[in-house]
Amino acid sequence: MSLPTEKMAEIKQLIHNRLQQLDIQRRIRTILESGDHDENDHDDNGDNGNRRKTAILTKKDVLNRLKDGGIIESVLADIEYDDGTGRKTRRPRQGHASLPTIHTIPPDGEVALSSLQAQLNPSRRHLHFQLVGGRAFLDFMSEKENLLPGSVHHGRQPHFQLFLHFRRQRFRSNPVPCACEPDFREGFLLELHPDGRGDLARMADSRSLLSIADKLHVTLVRIDPHGETTLLSSQHIEWRHVLGDTNGHFAKSVELFGVGEESKVIVGVLDIRLDLIPAGQDSSWIPLAGDVLEAQLDLERSRRAEIERRFLLYAKHYWREFLQMRDEHKDRLVKIFAQDEKGVHRCVCSFVCPLKAGRLLDSPQHAARFVTALGLQRSQPVGGGVRAEIWSSLFAFLAVNQGECESHAVLLCSLLLGFGLDAYVCVGTKGRGTSHTWVVTLGAAPETVTFWEPTSGQRYIHQRVNPEDPPSVTQPMNKYPYKTIGSLFNHRSFYANCQPLDIVEVCSFDLSDESRWKAMSEEAIKSISGPSPDWIQCVPLCSNPVDWILSSNEIERELRGLITEHRQHLGLVTVWDDELSYMLTPALASYEMERVTGAQFGNDEFQQAIRRAVPDGQSFKGFPIQFLHRSAKKAFVTAIRNDICDGIVSCRGDQVQMAVRVRVFTYPENACVTWIMFACKSPCTLR
Numbered sequence: 001m002s003l004p005t006e007k008m009a010e011i012k013q014l015i016h017n018r019l020q021q022l023d024i025q026r027r028i029r030t031i032l033e034s035g036d037h038d039e040n041d042h043d044d045n046g047d048n049g050n051r052r053k054t055a056i057l058t059k060k061d062v063l064n065r066l067k068d069g070g071i072i073e074s075v076l077a078d079i080e081y082d083d084g085t086g087r088k089t090r091r092p093r094q095g096h097a098s099l100p101t102i103h104t105i106p107p108d109g110e111v112a113l114s115s116l117q118a119q120l121n122p123s124r125r126h127l128h129f130q131l132v133g134g135r136a137f138l139d140f141m142s143e144k145e146n147l148l149p150g151s152v153h154h155g156r157q158p159h160f161q162l163f164l165h166f167r168r169q170r171f172r173s174n175p176v177p178c179a180c181e182p183d184f185r186e187g188f189l190l191e192l193h194p195d196g197r198g199d200l201a202r203m204a205d206s207r208s209l210l211s212i213a214d215k216l217h218v219t220l221v222r223i224d225p226h227g228e229t230t231l232l233s234s235q236h237i238e239w240r241h242v243l244g245d246t247n248g249h250f251a252k253s254v255e256l257f258g259v260g261e262e263s264k265v266i267v268g269v270l271d272i273r274l275d276l277i278p279a280g281q282d283s284s285w286i287p288l289a290g291d292v293l294e295a296q297l298d299l300e301r302s303r304r305a306e307i308e309r310r311f312l313l314y315a316k317h318y319w320r321e322f323l324q325m326r327d328e329h330k331d332r333l334v335k336i337f338a339q340d341e342k343g344v345h346r347c348v349c350s351f352v353c354p355l356k357a358g359r360l361l362d363s364p365q366h367a368a369r370f371v372t373a374l375g376l377q378r379s380q381p382v383g384g385g386v387r388a389e390i391w392s393s394l395f396a397f398l399a400v401n402q403g404e405c406e407s408h409a410v411l412l413c414s415l416l417l418g419f420g421l422d423a424y425v426c427v428g429t430k431g432r433g434t435s436h437t438w439v440v441t442l443g444a445a446p447e448t449v450t451f452w453e454p455t456s457g458q459r460y461i462h463q464r465v466n467p468e469d470p471p472s473v474t475q476p477m478n479k480y481p482y483k484t485i486g487s488l489f490n491h492r493s494f495y496a497n498c499q500p501l502d503i504v505e506v507c508s509f510d511l512s513d514e515s516r517w518k519a520m521s522e523e524a525i526k527s528i529s530g531p532s533p534d535w536i537q538c539v540p541l542c543s544n545p546v547d548w549i550l551s552s553n554e555i556e557r558e559l560r561g562l563i564t565e566h567r568q569h570l571g572l573v574t575v576w577d578d579e580l581s582y583m584l585t586p587a588l589a590s591y592e593m594e595r596v597t598g599a600q601f602g603n604d605e606f607q608q609a610i611r612r613a614v615p616d617g618q619s620f621k622g623f624p625i626q627f628l629h630r631s632a633k634k635a636f637v638t639a640i641r642n643d644i645c646d647g648i649v650s651c652r653g654d655q656v657q658m659a660v661r662v663r664v665f666t667y668p669e670n671a672c673v674t675w676i677m678f679a680c681k682s683p684c685t686l687r
Contacts, residue, residue, distance in 0.1 A: 123203055124191060124192070124193045124203065125192050125193065125203055125204050125209070125276065125277065125278070126189055126190060126191055126192060126276075126277045127166075127189075127190040127191075127192055127239060127242070127274060127275070127276060127277070128187060128188070128189055128190075128274070128275040128276075128277055129164065129187065129188045129189075129190055129216065129239075129272065129274060130186075130187045130188075130272060130273040130274070130275070131162065131173065131184035131185060131186050131187070131270065131271075131272060132184070132185065132251075132271045132272065132273055133181070133182075133183070133184055133185065133270075133271045134160075134176075134181060134182040134183075134184045134268055134269065134270050134271065135180070135181045135268065135269050135271070136180070136181075136266070136268050136269045137178075137179065137180050137181070137182060137267065137268035138180065138268075139267070140178045140179055140180055140182075141180045157177055157178070157225060158177075158178045158222060158223065158224045158225060159175040159176055159177050159178055159222075159223055160175070160176045160177075160178055160182050160184075160220060160221070160222060160223075160232075161173055161174075161175050161176070161220075161221050161223060162176075162184065162218060162219070162220055162221075162270075163218070163219045163220075163221065163395070163399040164188055164216060164217070164218055165216075165217040165395045165539055166190050166214065166215075166216050166217070166239075167190075167191075167192075167212075167214050168538070168539075168540050169190055169191065170395075170539065170540065170542060171188040171190075173186050174186060175223070178222065182268075184270065184271075190216075192204060192209060192212065205285075205286065206243045206285070206286055206287060206288045207288070209240070209243055210240060210243060210288060210292075210293070210296055212240070213300055215236040215237060215238055215239065216236065216237040216238075216239050217234070217235075217236055217237075217393075217395050218233075218234075218235045218236075218237060218254075218256075218270075219231065219233065219234045219235075219395065219396050219399040219400075220232045220233040220234075220235075220256055220267065220268075220270075221399055221400055226631060226634070227629060227630075227631060229400045229401060229402065230400070231259050231341060231392075231396055231399070231400040232256070232258065232259070232267050233256035233257060233258060233259065233267045233268075234259055234340075234341045234342055234393065234395075234396045235254065235256055235257065235342075237252075237254055237272070238297070239274055240293065240296075240297070241274075241293065242274045242275070242276050242279075243276070243287060243288045243293060244287055244288050244289070244290050244293050245276075245279075245287055246287050247279060248275060248276030248277070248278075248279020248285065248287075249273070249274070249275055249276075249279075250273070250274045250275075251271075251272070251273045251274075252271075252272055252273075252274070253269050253270070253271050253272075254269065254270045254271075254272060255269055256268050256269065256270055257342070259341040259342065259343075259390070259396075260341060260343070260379055260388055260390050261388055263341075263342055263343030264343070307527050307528060308528065310527070311347065311524055311527060311528045314521065314524050315336050315337070315347075318336075318518075318520055319334070319336070321518070322334065322496050322498065322518055325498050325518075326498070326500075329496075329498065332484075332486040332487075332496070332497060332502055333427045333428055333429065333435060333484070333485075333486030333487065334427075334486045334487045334496045334497075335348055335427045335486070335487060336348065336487075336494070338351065338389070338391040338406070339389065339390060339391065340390070340391055340392065340393055340396075341390055341392045341393060341396050346391075347525070347528045347529070348391070348425070348427075348489055348494070349489050349490065349491055349492070349493075349494055349525045349528070349529055350491075350528060350529045351391055351393070351394070351410045352410055352413055352414055352417070352425065352489070352490050352491040353394065353414050353417075353491055353538040354414060354417035354418045354491065354538070355394075355411075355414040355415050355417070355418045355538050355539075355541070356418040357415060357418065357541050357668060358540075358541070360541050360543055360667075360668040361415070361541075361667075361668065363419070364415070364416050364419045364421060364441075365457075365596050365597055365598075366596055366667075367412065367415035367416065367419065368412060368452055368454075368457040368459070368596075369457050369595055369596045369667065369673075370415075370667040370668055370671055371408050371411050371412040371415070371454050371457070372408075372454070372455065372456060372457040372595075373628055373667050373671035373672065373673050374397075374401055374402055374403070374408065374411075374628075374669075374671050375401060375402030375403075375628055376402065376403075376404075376405065376408065376455055377402045377403055377404065378404060379404065389404070389406070390403075390404060390406075391404070391406045391407060391410065392404070392407045394410070394411065394414070394538070394539045395539045397410075397411060398539060398541075398669050401669060401670050401671065405436065405437055405454060405455055406437045408454035408455055409425050409426075409437040409438055409439055409454040410425060411454075412439050412452060412454045413425045413439045413490060414491075414538070416439065416441060416452070417490060417491070421441045422441060422442045422443075423439055423440070423441045423490060424439065424440050424441075424442075424488040424489060424490045424493070424495075425437055425438075425439055425488060425489055425490065426438050426439065426440050426451075426482075426485050426487075426488045427485070427486055427487050427488065427489075428482060428483065428484045428485035428486050428502070428504065429482075429483045429484045430481045430482050430483050431481060431483065433483065433484075436482070437454070438451055438452060438453055438454060438482065439451070439452040439454060440452070440462075440488060440509065442509055442511070446508070446509060446510040447464065449461070449462035449464075449509045450462065451480050451482065453480075453481075457595060457596075458598075459598065460478070460479060460480035462478065462480070462504070462509070463476035463478055464476075464505070464506065464507070464508060465478075465505045465506050466506070467501065467506050478504075478505055480504070482504045483503065483504060484502045484503055484504060485497055485502055485504050485507055486502060491525075491529060492522055492525060492526070493511075493519065493520070493522065493525065494519070494520035494525060495511055495517040495518065495519050495520070496517065496518045496520075497516075497517060498515070498516060498517065498518045499516045499517075541668040541669060542668060542669055543668060544666040544667060544668060544669060544670060544671065544672070545670075546630070546664070546666050546670070546672060548663075548664040548665065548666045548672075551630055551664045551672075552662045552663055552664045553662075554632075555630060555632045555635070555662045555664065555674065555676075556581075556660060556661065556662040558632035558633070559632050559635070559636060559660050559662065559676070560576065560660060562632065562633065562636045563636070563649055563658060563660065563678075566636075566640070566649060566650075567649070567650070567658075570650055572650070572652060572656075574658055575656065575657050575658065576657070576658055576659070577657040577658065577659050577681065579613060580613050580614075580657065580659040580679065580681060581659040581660060581661050581679075582661070583606075583609045583610065583613055584622070584659060584660075584661035584677040584679060585661055585663065586602050586605060586606050586609070587602075587606045587622070587624065587677060588624065588661060588662075588663040588675040588676075588677055589602070589663065590602040590603065590606065591624055591626070591675055592663070592665050592673060592675060595673075613681075614681050617683060617684055618655075618681050618682060618683055618684060619681065619682060619683075619684050620679065620680075620681050621644075621647070621648050621651070621679060621680055621681075621682075622648075622677055622678070622679040623639070623642065623644050623645040623648055623677070623678045623679070624675065624676070624677045625638075625639050625642075625645070625675075625676055625678075626673055626674065626675050626676075627673075627674045627676070628671075628672070628673060628674070629672070629674065630664060630672055630674055635674065635676055639676065639678065645678050648678050648679065648680050649678060649680075651680045651682055653682045653683055654683075655682065655683050656680055656681075656682040657680065657681050657682075658679075658680050659677075659678075659679040659680065659681075660676065660677065660678055660679070661676070661677045661679075662674065662675070662676050663675045
């Protein structure tokens with residue numbers, strides 16, 4: 001079957017983009033070299049090992065190895081094709097986070113597992129997670145969009161979206177209109193085998209799968225018509241009950257509990273079904289006895305409870321020792337435990353995990369900018385009073401794309417650790433004594449200390465002030481906003497500040513000095529953080545699906561309409577200067593680069609271009625502003641409140657020409673930074 005030239009070009013471009021995202025050359029080289037080693041292990045090493053066979057790979061051999069290694073499946077996962085019904089669908093894919101494997105479940109809730117199994121790697125076992133409906137979402141009984149199951153979402157009403165994470169695999173459902181009985185009907189294919197060779201690449205039996213203690217992490221998010229997100233529920237689901245069924249099937253109704261102060265309140269009920277592939281069709285499959293499964297789960301719960309009990313006793317002893325050093329230590333912010341979105345108190349070290357962004361972020365500076373692009377949201381208690389402090393888990397934070405300052409600091413620290421820096425989350429105060437968290441990185445020398453502000457991306461060099469120096473000695477002037485520091489931590493370490501003064505300016509950050517920093521046992525921290533490898537615990541970042549070119553053009557088009565309408569209400573005619581609008585582009589790129597690197601560039605060239613575009617006798621006015629959303633209407637309403645922007649948009653005169661330029665910068669997840677420049681040129685007014 002031949003394809004049109006346009007379609008062929010589109011497919012080639014999709015493959016090219018996918019190859020650029022993946023570390024494809026290294027993966028191909030690793031697979032081919034490992035294949036050579038496997039073959040050489042069986043070579044005849046006669047003549048004292050001097051004679052060695054040389055394997056000549058044919059084109060078919062190479063394709064088979066790439067297929068077995070998941071390379072071809074990974075590349076083809078992005079390509080959409082017509083399934084014969086006029087709908088676009090994707091090939092099922094395994095074990096990658098950037099694009100989920102989802103498909104619609106028929107109205108009866110059943111899906112042909114045989115058709116899915118035919119498209120999967122037969123040497124790997126998969127878990128099929130089905131959403132077959134929702135009910136008892138009582139807070140949404142008044143929503144108008146719950147009239148018809150299967151109604152199409154048009155973006156003009158609030159809707160639910162469900163996110164799923166399991167062993168570095170992330171999935172996202174399609175939007176479902178908010179309703180008392182939301183019509184969740186989708187399926188996700190989860191790979192139970194981690195990528196690898198040897199025993200990990202073989203078909204696992206029921207006892208091997210029983211040792212996988214990772215649970216399914218499900219979050220439910222509400223998205224309003226303006227794009228604002230709210231985390232409704234964060235739930236862990238035990239999937240191993242499917243191992244006790246002869247056919248590998250298990251259906252369950254999951255009660256979704258709220259978050260924060262509503263963590264004990266049921267938000268709704270989610271009906272799910274789990275299917276093991278292959279299971280009933282596999283003659284070697286032997287289900288587990290019910291008592292074996294329950295005994296394993298009880299054993300894990302009791303072990304976890306004992307670990308938490310021992311760590312709590314150790315933490316109490318650690319705190320008593322810290323208080324015995326000085327009486328004023330009781331007032332320092334030494335935060336050992338924090339409450340997550342589920343209302344569970346966890347050791348703060350368990351929130352941090354070294355996170356590698358792959359090709360999605362190029363440097364620690366880009367990581368800081370990405371964290372800044374995520375929305376800052378303060379949780380408010382019901383009825384006022386002291387705000388409830390919630391440290392969101394990494395997956396819940398990424399699902400909602402906004403959170404508290406503490407969540408920003410934890411994510412930034414995890415990314416900096418992934419880049420190989422010695423990073424820690426700092427807990428202290430700023431300004432007028434309000435509690436605050438930020439990140440510090442330590443260099444090879446104890447005096448090389450850099451503070452990273454997670455809410456703005458700014459970096460500050462810490463220069464210690466020695467309080468014992470005489471007044472004649474000139475002390476450094478630090479510009480950071482931080483006032484005191486009580487403790488710092490990462491995934492392996494926890495330190496409490498036991499220096500005579502907890503003022504940041506006079507603090508030494510030589511963590512090896514036990515007289516200044518009281519360290520917690522690394523073994524105790526390791527026990528509470530879990531025995532699983534980091535690659536299982538961490539949540540991988542996903543690429544941003546937003547097309548920044550289309551988005552920039554769309555926002556700019558809408559802004560032109562809003563500006564024209566605004567000027568019409570003022571009785572003004574609007575004339576657009578397309579050339580001037582285009583010349584604003586370098587300025588927007590420069591502003592974003594300055595936020596990333598902290599250095600200015602391109603300003604001289606921009607001024608030269610503007611001087612050439614604005615003739616003598618005319619003046620140029622410009623107003624740049626940035627947003628963390630892509631709503632043209634919200635941006636215009638906010639910008640027009642500024643007197644400078646209002647003066648530009650409402651500029652009067654016979655020869656006034658307007659210009660506006662938009663540039664959307666995308667970062668991982670759904671994080672975007674939208675830069676807008678409002679400008680005009682008009683005849684100079686003599687005063």
